[in-house]
Amino acid sequence: MAVLICGGAGYIGSHNVRVFMKHGEEVIVVDNLVTGHRASVPDNVKFYEGDIRNGEVLDKIFTENKIDAVIHFCACSLVGESVEKPLKYFDNNVWGMISLLEAMQRNNIDKIIFSSSAATYGEPDRIPILESDNTNPTNPYGESKLIMEKMMKWVSNQHKINYVSLRYFNVAGAWKDGSIGEDHRYETHLVPLILQVPLGKRPHITVYGDDYPTKDGTCIRDYVHVCDIAEAHVLALNYLRNGGKSDIFNLGSGDGYSVMEMINAARKVSGHAIPVEIGARRPGDPARLVADSHKAREILKWSPEYVTMEDIISTAWAWHKSHPQGYTD
DSSP states (O other): EEEEEEESHHHHHHHHHHHHTTOOEEEEEEEEOOOOGGGGGGSEEEEEEOOTTTHHHHHHHHSSEEEEEEEEOOOOOOHHHHHHHHHHHIIIIHHHHHHHHHHHHHOOEEEEEEEEEEGBBBOOOSSSBBBBOOOOSSSSSHHHHHHHHHHHHHHHHHOOOOEEEEEEOEEEEEOTSSSSSOOOSOOHHHHHHHHTTTTTOOOEEEOOOSSSSSSSSSEOOOEEEEEHHHHHHHHHHHHHHTTTEEEEEHHHHSEEHHHHHHHHHHHHHHHOOOOOOEEOOTTTTSSOOOOOOOIIIIIOOOOOOOOOOHHHHHHHHHHHHHOGGGGGO
């Protein structure tokens, strides 16, 4: 039996492809390549170029292959863009989930692991954030992810499709040998933005606000390595295969690192000074966002391998140094 990875040519999806293969799983990928990269998927992986909003594409995949479970990464994911173009996010993300669940029903596929987000929480009521805390998204991206979770819950109740929803915090890093990594056409993530400075792509990194109530005045976030995220998906699938009930899990380190701590770690890894300029606060940026991941550690037996920021950033640096133009190199 094979695992279908939807969005397997994207940043997180492509690392999951390799981790699932490492665990002996047969992997099939579908991706529309709007934001993904065909070069990130190994040549020996069966690949379908298509959009999961097209039910005929999914029926073809399910008919041509013996598929045990679906790992779902397909989504538009830029928070700022989601505010400007909310209907794009509901069309792509929510309609994509509707189409996928309908196809799973038609083809008797009963397990799905979903790539969710800490954006489902919105402004946190407390730190660290628990899965049981209130969900009140502050942007359409987070709202779309929460809607998708609720859709799975109701479909699970009626049609016996079991799910695990994994709410990530800040994903970073790359495959250890630098062969694949993060390549967004419009970059918004902190680690690659910092590393663009030693790559000569920008003269400095801008820090948005240094007057937050934190130890150095800059925002604190929870970072987790992309390969540790992928290992959690494997564990989640095994959990469902062993009869586990549908559930939601946070994925984070449980530790918070400030923007300046991340910059200092990148300076150490890259050997570059990385000049900093201080900008104004961005509206809606909380001072601290940190996950409580005890549930994933206890139930899924998840234990991250990359525990320091230097460990995480060193893998990202290996990717960016060897692929300064991303997958176009």
